[in-house]
Amino acid sequence: MNTDHKDALVMLAQTFARIASQEATMKEVDRLGFQLRLKTQDGMRGARIAFLREVSNPAETRKVFSRNGCDRRDRRLSEFQSWRTTGTYVQESPGKL
Numbered sequence: 883m884n885t886d887h888k889d890a891l892v893m894l895a896q897t898f899a900r901i902a903s904q905e906a907t908m909k910e911v912d913r914l915g916f917q918l919r920l921k922t923q924d925g926m927r928g929a930r931i932a933f934l935r936e937v938s939n940p941a942e943t944r945k946v947f948s949r950n951g952c953d954r955r956d957r958r959l960s961e962f963q964s965w966r967t968t969g970t971y972v973q974e975s976p977g978k979l
Contacts, residue, residue, distance in 0.1 A: 889906075891908060901922060905920070
């Protein structure tokens, strides 16, 4: 992801964490979502993007990313929800997604 889909990670950060960044790096992925490290004009920030459904293996994770997250033509992006990172996770209201 970090090498081949840098632009998609920036788009996901903008869309779901509402953070404009010049660079985004995926730091970790788990069954519930993934953590991004973002380079912004104001410095480094973090954001967690949660999957709307739990994934149980790498194939399911790739499917969620390829079908809904990394294909810029598909604007649904329905498999993700945003959690801002400021020391604690605070879920954004569904109306703002």
